[in-house]
Amino acid sequence: MKAKLFKNGFLIDGTGKAPLKNIDVLVEGNKITQIDHNIDVPERLQKEGVEVIELNGKTIMPGxxxxxxxxxxxxxxxxxxxxxxxxxxxxxxxxxxxxxxxxxxxxxxxxxxxxxxxxxxxxxxxxxxxxxxxxxxxxxxxxxxxxxxxxxxxxxxxxxxxxxxxxxxxxxxxxxxxxxxxxxxxxxxxxxxxxxxxxxxxxxxxxxxxxxxxxxxxxxxxxxxxxxxxxxxxxxxxxxxxxxxxxxxxxxxxxxxxxxxxxxxxxxxxxxxxxxxxxxxxxxxxxxxxxxxxxxxxxxxxxxxxxxxxxxxxxxxxxxxxxxxxxxxxxxxxxARDLEHFVKLVGMTPMDAIVSATKYGSQIMQMEDQIGTIETGKLADILVVDGNPLDDISILQDKEKLNVIMKDGEYVVNELKTTAAVENPVA
Ligand SMILES: [Zn+2]
CATH class of the missing domain: 3.20.20.140 (Metal-dependent hydrolases)
Known part of the structure; x- marks a missing residue:
């Protein structure tokens, strides 16, 4: 399975930390191996090639x-x-x-x-x-x-x-x-x-x-x-x-x-x-x-x-x-209506509603060290959302906006274009 490089996303990592712009996330096999600005394709992956998924500022967050x-x-x-x-x-x-x-x-x-x-x-x-x-x-x-x-x-x-x-x-x-x-x-x-x-x-x-x-x-x-x-x-x-x-x-x-x-x-x-x-x-x-x-x-x-x-x-x-x-x-x-109820009826911040669905989710699953946040070493359970759920939590209910759903490193849904090219081919 080719490694996958999500480019230029708006990262809500599930920990509750402030979101970050222009973030790349690298997935190798079923794991998240690198999170950074402008990741170069690592040498070890250059031979096989990397699938690049351009996010153009869309939200990348945990399943x-x-x-x-x-x-x-x-x-x-x-x-x-x-x-x-x-x-x-x-x-x-x-x-x-x-x-x-x-x-x-x-x-x-x-x-x-x-x-x-x-x-x-x-x-x-x-x-x-x-x-x-x-x-x-x-x-x-x-x-x-x-x-x-x-x-x-x-x-x-x-x-x-x-x-x-x-x-x-x-x-x-x-x-x-x-x-x-x-x-x-x-x-x-x-x-x-x-x-x-x-x-x-x-x-x-x-x-x-x-x-x-x-x-x-x-x-x-x-x-x-x-x-x-x-x-x-x-x-x-x-x-x-x-x-x-x-x-x-x-x-x-x-x-x-x-x-x-x-x-x-x-x-x-x-x-x-x-x-x-x-x-x-x-x-x-x-x-x-x-x-x-x-x-x-x-x-x-x-x-x-x-x-x-x-x-x-x-x-x-x-x-x-x-x-x-x-x-x-x-x-x-x-x-995902429940997240909207948390924000509009319970008074949670949108970030806390997302944490409850992601980080706390991993705790209730007893998989806290494996899922629930976008962090290096975690399993690649990833969503790409067209829009910012911190501005409007209800977009998580709109399946048209769930552009990518990945579980354990495999696509369940992928509506985005991928380029199956190596960015920095071996000379
Ligand atoms: Zn019941």
Whole structure:
């Protein structure tokens, strides 16, 4: 594979440092080997030649991480639909969603639950180069208490494609053990409710501390992690006390739990999945009627979530993008909307929103020394964006503007002209 020299870019390196103009980035194999003004083709590469990609001041930045992904939610209307869809169709949809995710500029992804073993099969196929997709941390079904918001079929209809119902510490341990046996990288635990399901409100806490702790013990004993759905204040408290690694939502926290999150900020990530709330409020009435959307309390819920995300952000808690995409009103492909919400609704600077999607992304992927920033020695997960996302963060949602998407040194997308010439041929 020829080395690639990106010439004359506007570098946002993902570390949070000020951007730099007129920067060249050299990629050899799957690694970034040099970053500088006006790089000459090194002698060792002159024989083979170097592919030059002229950026003309376009932005060059790291690939992003989507931190709350559901590949197997295939733009369904109702949560029940996810349960009822045959696994074979789900597998096809999830395979396509993995490609959509990658082609949206997200070169890494943390799954926040999936049907069956679908994530695991997709992760393995991606890693073997059989199908396109991001670097993926695979999850299993939603581990949930009976009566949870994903326990959605009537009791006489026993279909639980979406969830595994596990009540009590022993059942939780058994379920978590079996999910890791199947090859999951992490497990998902639903600790609070979710108001779109009428019988289990967001403010309700559905697992006990001991059940959460049991899951964490089993995961950590294997060097694995726990991802939770936790909206109510008590559910977030249990997560922090039990040592949960990735806390989803965390919106209804009181002052005491806020302080706990801040005190333990090195131990966990918060992924608020704001787009779920924003999209449901924007689009939900078209599908369910205004009355049903009002009944969810999401309007007040979003206000509370935004207030809390703003203070968590200011206190240095790592908040990552990832928006529960995969419903009709919140479809796959819009993942970068979460960065816009961070800037316009949470009050992050555009630079910090990018850092949350890149540097923090590498941390949640547990690949901090390999991805997430444009630095010498890192793997070449690179985006070229036509425009400056620091001026307008929403351009990251525009696939026309994602001129280059490179993962592990290989083009996923390349809309730019390349000249396959050596600039300084050997005499
Ligand atoms: Zn989710």
């Amino acid at each position: 992003m991480t989507e931190a709350h992904t559901h590949l197997t939610w295939s733009d369904s209307l109702y949560i029940q639909d996810i349960d009822l869809k045959p696994i074979e169709e789900t597998m096809v949809d999830a395979t396509l969603n993995a490609e959509i995710l990658l082609k949206s500029g997200f070169t890494s992804s943390v799954s926040a639950a999936a049907r069956g073993r679908v994530d695991i099969a997709i992760r393995d196929a991606i890693n073997k180069g059989k199908i396109p997709g991001p670097r993926l941390l695979a999850n299993g079904a939603e581990v949930s208490a009976s009566g949870s918001f994903v326990d959605v079929q009537p009791n006489h209809v026993r279909v639980h494609g979406l969830a595994i119902l596990a009540d009590g510490e022993d059942a939780v341990r058994k379920t978590v053990r079996s999910l890791f046996k199947e090859g999951a990288d992490l497990v998902k635990l639903n600790v609070s409710g979710e108001s779109l399901t009428a019988h289990a409100r967001s403010e309700d806490t559905l697992y006990t501390y001991k059940e959460v702790r049991a899951a964490v013990e089993e995961a950590h004993a294997r060097g694995k992690r726990v991802y939770t759905h936790a909206r109510s204040s008590d559910s977030v408290r249990y997560c922090v006390e039990a040592g949960v690694d990735i806390i989803g939502h965390a919106d209804f926290i009181n002052d005491e739990v806020f302080e706990m999150l801040v005190e333990n900020k090195e131990k966990h990530f918060v992924v608020p999945a704001l787009n779920w709330l924003v999209s449901t409020l924007e689009e939900g009435a078209n599908y369910f009627g205004q009355e049903a959307i009002d009944a969810t309390g999401y309007k007040e819920g979003l206000e509370i979530a935004l207030r809390n995300m703003n203070r968590l952000y200011k206190a240095g808690v790592r908040i990552l993008p990832g928006g529960d995409y995969g419903f009709k009103w919140c479809p796959h492909g819009q993942y």
